[in-house]
Amino acid sequence: MKSETRSQTPRRKHVPLRTCIACRETKGKRELVRLVNYQGEVQIDPRGKKSGRGAYLCPYRECWEVGLKGNRLEHALRTKLTLENRQMLVEYGKNLPSKREIEG
Numbered sequence: 001m002k003s004e005t006r007s008q009t010p011r012r013k014h015v016p017l018r019t020c021i022a023c024r025e026t027k028g029k030r031e032l033v034r035l036v037n038y039q040g041e042v043q044i045d046p047r048g049k050k051s052g053r054g055a056y057l058c059p060y061r062e063c064w065e066v067g068l069k070g071n072r073l074e075h076a077l078r079t080k081l082t083l084e085n086r087q088m089l090v091e092y093g094k095n096l097p098s099k100r101e102i103e104g
Contacts, residue, residue: 018056021076022066025058032056035089037077042085044092053077060102064093 016029034045038052045054055076057067067073068089074081081089 020058020063020067021055021072022057022063027058029056031059033059035073035077037079040079042073042077042079042081042089044089053079058099059096060099061093061096062099064089064096068093 017026018029018032019026020032029048034048034054034056036043036045036050036052036054038045038050043050048054055067055073057063068086073089
């Protein structure tokens with residue numbers, strides 16, 4: 001009898017959760033942008049499949065500014081950012097929408 005009731009209720013799909021290193025909000029993995037330390041260089045991992053140590057940021061300009069300020073990202077990825085690498089990430093963050101623009 002128990003097997004009949006189990007088959008009638010739909011199963012929920014597991015959603016992996018990750019935390020933004022800037023605002024500390026926990027969200028679904030797909031809602032965040034993954035940054036990965038891949039072969040000594042920090043890269044944006046849009047598919048979330050590259051091997052290497054990863055960290056997550058919200059897709060908002062404010063979170064990128066906070067994440068790149070100081071050494072939060074360097075600490076999370078256990079690496080040092082080169083000047084060129086940091087500049088590339090800052091430029092990417094500038095092209096993102098502001099949280100206020102999205103929420104209203």
